[in-house]
Amino acid sequence: MKKHELIEMFKKTEKSEAQFIVLEVTMPGFEKPETIVNPVENYDKKLEYILNTYDDDLKHLHSIGVAIVNAYPLKNSGLPTSLFG
Secondary structure, three states, X not given: OOHHHHHHHHHHHHHOOOOEEEEEEEOOOOXXXXXXXXXXXXXXXXXXXXXXXXXXXXXXXXXXXXXXXXXXXXXXXXXXXHHHO
16 A cells, blocks of 8 residues: 555545545554554644654654554454544
């Protein structure tokens, strides 16, 4: 995934009925990517953080081996109620 694709996914998710955007992040020493769930209220700050902290290939600028590899929208069905504040 490239930075421009992630930006488009944020835009698509924001326009959809999804309440979350899910980011899959690879990290050294982990067999599978970490799954990070961000609520719609955090989209602007999260995207700003990503744009300043990851390169165009979504590799972390300061942590070798950390990269965003996937992103997708998520509706709230089936998630624990604690995620809704």
